[in-house]
Amino acid sequence: MNLLRNTSTIWRFRIFGLTWLGYFGFYFCRKNLSVANVSMQAEYGFDNNDYALMVGVYSLAYMLGQYISGYLSDKYGPRIIVGTGMILSILANLFFGVMGTIVVLVMLAGLNGLGQSTGWSGLVKNMSSWFRKEERGVVMSWWSTCYVVGGFLGTLFATYWLTNQSFWPKLGLTRVFWAPALVLGIIAGAYILFTRNKPDRHLSTEDQESLREHDDETVSIKDLLNNSALWVAAIMYFFIKFTRYTYLFWLPTYLVQGLNYSAENAGYTSSIYEFVGFAGVIFAGYLSDKVFKTRRFPVGSLMLFGLSIVLVLQPILTGMGHVPTMIAIGLIGFMTYGPDSLMSGAAAMDIGSENGAAKAAGFINGIGSIGQLLSPFIVAFVSNHFGWEMLFKVFVFTSLISAILLASKWNFGKKEVLEEKVKMDTLKVKTN
Template identity: 30%
Template sequence: MFGIFKPAPHISRLPEEKIDSTYKRYRIQVFLSIYLGYMLYYFVRSNFSLAKAYLIHQGFTKTELGLVASALGLAYGISKFVMGNLSDRSNPRYFLAAGLILSGIVNLFFPITKGITFLFALMFLNGWFQGMGWPPCGRTMTHWFSDGERGVKMSIWNTAHNVGGGFIAVIALAGVSIFGSWKGLFYLPGLIAIVGGLLYIIFAKDTPQSVGLPPIEEYKNDYPEVNVEDREREMTGKEILFKYVLNNKYLWYIALANVFVYLVRYGIINWVPTYLQEARHFSPKDTAIAFQIYEYAAIPGTIIVGWISDRFFSGRRAPIGIICMIGVTFGVFIYSHSTSLLVINITLAVIGALIYGPVMLIGVSALDMVPKKAGGTAAGFTGLFGYMGGQVAAEIVMGIVVDKFSWNGGFMLILAACVLSIVFLAFTWNVHDRSKYNKDNELPA
């Protein structure tokens, strides 16, 4: 890495009497920084969906806007993997901020776009910069929160995208009001992202050692199962990729599971409005409520799942992930057959509460399976499969199947994805079982 993106150097350790209070303060500060920072990423990602109706009035067709939307998923999937590898060798304080600021700047250009080619290029750029968000958060999490508490902390942090994705509707309305035009849908979120990126630089930190604190493993006396000769050594990109990621069969299993988890996640949420209005004849208002129920049910569901994986499964992520996917399978079956507004809303709440558990757990598992200096690459690897495989299938394959075989065929595809996700998660059933290794007797490298 170069310049400000280089990992922050370690400084002399603080006096012993100051370590505990300083650690507690910085852990809160760092957590809030990555939570709010990642939430703002969704301000400049989800606003495009709200702008589609206005863009149609500007002369764009639905087909063109669908193509543009696919550019974000395509770029994001690739970028999350590439940027994950770079972020493992970077200072997340500047890395995350740079992506947020650049994404904000791109949003300022959307309203002045006239042609589909330029709009596609801007969305691809936006997706690429969006890939700079998750990996540095993963790196930060592995440095400030120990192995034994990561499930809970990651589950809470993971709700940032639900909060951001939901709150953007309020920001969008405010933008239209302030700027007196639909262009405010891009201007206000873009400006907020730029300011947020600058504030992130002020409040975020790199590693505990960069502010005079001991490594988190030493502070919590909690040493992970994955051991390396020197946990604090910054690795080369090649070493991370070939030694710890591509050569890890369990990472491949959860990456493949992620394809099908994401197919279910986006296969439901991306088609909720169309399905409910076309097949169940819901009003736009009832459809909007159902859409929100799905997203916001994920917040308590994700947190509870993370806590359960740490508290009752000794850090094993696969068992609770499989339980969630079994619940999702039943939820999808009932959702696809019901005509009742109440039952459909309840099943969407159940699906939303459960599906984001495996989404979060696969990300945590990726961090569990590698040294902390390789966490961004591992998470990016699973994300690549999720977005390039699962989300693309949810957008394209789901549409083709529904056109050819009706909604029944579409739901059969989703149910098949549920089963396959369970199969691949089962291969990691006993991975990261903290009860099988003695952290108290393991000495730091």
């Protein structure tokens, strides 16, 4: 039994680590475009509208791919689906480094979006097969740091290759795309070779029985669509992803064009968003498991109300200098990433259960990706016609709507918590 328990622990650590690295690596081939944007505009004669088109096509492919990859990961398993997506993203970035026409770059952005779309739903599916509901808030809070750390280090990594001429100086902008592709290539090889879709034969009998608690339930697309909690989470995710992807793709551009930062300073300063966002992810996960007893919606609601307050203060803080600007960016990252990771990760797993986790995650992320799709065009329009500060007023509105939506499902999951308590009390009585 001890040997089986040790084997279970090793396998769960392996799956956690490799799936974490998988989504972490995706971000290296995603954040590099935002860092390179200003330099690409100068070298190729692009403007914000051209960049918005690239981001828009990427987001469209990413949005549509979410629904497809969620279904395919539930049906065929995430290993082959996510592995294929990694390869597509690598190819897109390799060609990104040698193509300079807007038409080709837009097409490659779409290919990258399609490849990247396999990541979240597939890897959430992978995790749901190996970890129980009562531990998902904490486990998924640590796991969800993959895209926060990936965004943070991906930004620094791309900024290094953009500004440092120590290696491959003749390649110029090409380095910003080839170096991240190499990182993702190494991770893809490890993921494909060493992960497994399900814990068959790899966990102890006790763990397998616990994880298969819902195996007899058939979770169809119709069942999911009839669940109002899924729609609340998805609509909220539309607004939060609109906000997050604006910061993800446009923050360096805003710092250069709106606050007159250098490209290097903007790249490093923008990484604060993900750096502090890491703490927000962990905070949200622990709060949902330990304080709210596996309820995710109250935590997301409270943090989004906090986000609206920070966004009201943001223009004031940026007018006070570099350090207050960094504080504002960090607080926004903290309040954004917490509910973002919680609702698209642990909450999606709770709503979809083991058999429908990928479909639920894909649906929530797919609806959210509509916000992601619209964000570049709205950002380009608002920044060109009304100035950058108007955007933060828009974000105040979207964060308040999101907070109210989640508050409407404040007690979602409470019934399941009570049933689990009764079950545990019954077991204690029988034992005694």
